[in-house]
Amino acid sequence: MTAKIVALALGALIAGAMPALADDTFFAEQKPTEYLARDRLLGANVHDKDGKIIGDIEDLVVDSDNKIVGVIIGVGGLLGVGEKKVAVSLPSLGIESAGGKVNVTMPSATKDTLTAAPAYKRANPPIGWLQRAADKSDEIRDKSGPAYEKAKEAAKEAYESAKEAAGPVLEKAKEEAREALDKAKDATHPSDPPKAN
Numbered sequence: 001m002t003a004k005i006v007a008l009a010l011g012a013l014i015a016g017a018m019p020a021l022a023d024d025t026f027f028a029e030q031k032p033t034e035y036l037a038r039d040r041l042l043g044a045n046v047h048d049k050d051g052k053i054i055g056d057i058e059d060l061v062v063d064s065d066n067k068i069v070g071v072i073i074g075v076g077g078l079l080g081v082g083e084k085k086v087a088v089s090l091p092s093l094g095i096e097s098a099g100g101k102v103n104v105t106m107p108s109a110t111k112d113t114l115t116a117a118p119a120y121k122r123a124n125p126p127i128g129w130l131q132r133a134a135d136k137s138d139e140i141r142d143k144s145g146p147a148y149e150k151a152k153e154a155a156k157e158a159y160e161s162a163k164e165a166a167g168p169v170l171e172k173a174k175e176e177a178r179e180a181l182d183k184a185k186d187a188t189h190p191s192d193p194p195k196a197n
Contacts (some may be wrong), residue, residue, distance in 0.1 A: 040101070041104070055073040057104065086118070
């Protein structure tokens with residue numbers, strides 16, 4: 001009986017120490033009415049009212065309340081070179097999802113309208129690929145935690161062991177190389193020159 005009370009008290013203590021999370025913190029699955037921006041919206045072509053492609057969605061504009069307020073549309077250029085980035089408010093777009101595809105339209109615009117629009121000016125410079133690589137490295141190290149440290153220690157031990165085992169072999173190889181060099185010198189420069197008859 002006492003063990004049960006102690007176990008219940010310990011369980012209550014552990015549960016009280018854990019941070020409480022709201023029921024809506026995690027999503028278990030995607031709803032049929034939802035789609036992921038990376039899968040269908042980012043990179044999607046934007047069409048005018050006649051169905052002609054006038055640009056493509058490059059990024060999302062998110063406000064300080066973490067609400068999507070617009071998109072960045074890439075206009076002109078070839079394969080991203082010389083492309084102009086234009087910000088467009090979300091309500092100016094028509095976004096429909098049908099048959100697993102997203103159709104984005106901007107009925108009020110043409111390619112000329114977007115080309116004439118002012119280029120989007122960022123408040124902060126974009127994060128470069130080098131910084132992204134460093135961030136990814138930190139992420140991998142953080143996720144691996146103790147396993148990373150254990151592997152690093154094992155690699156260090158293996159290196160030291162290999163270095164220690166190679167020591168005598170390396171010294172023997174050096175000695176054999178010296179002997180071979182001495183023999184080669186002796187063969188090319190005999191110590192007693194041949195006598196003439």
